[in-house]
Amino acid sequence: QVQLVESGGGLVQAGGSLRLSCAASGRTFSSYTMGWFRRAPGKERGSVAAMKWAAGSPYYVNYANSVKGRFTISRDNAKNTLYLQMNSLKPEDTAVYYCAAGASVLAWSRESEYTYWGQGTQVTVSS
Secondary structure (H helix, E strand, O other): EEEEEEOOOOOEEEOEEEEEEEEEEOOOOOOOOEEEEEEOOOOEEEEEEEEEEEEEEEEEEOOOOOOOOOOOEEOOOOOEEEEEEEEOHHHHOOOOEEEEEOOOOOOOHHHHOOEEEEEEEEEEOOO
């Protein structure tokens, strides 16, 4: 059974940092595209960042414009874990953050291309 389990969310003040983790189990995701999405209150879920590995090295890393320079996506294939380091957090980053994985992702920001999803972790940034 494939599972993605996010952790690391919480309440932080504006300007602070959090690191989210996504532990994958049930299969090896080393060749998958893995990404982070978020759903802010009253808004649709949107893409945050994604990365794909190939032949043991990062093939590409992409970020939404709103988080470039502040967030960093990384993965530890040995631990089958994806991370999202979030720095300089803003109140508008408040959302439920989801981890996702897909085997054949062509458009990294498109939700429909991801097969597996976690249950989400809440991030709240106070002003």
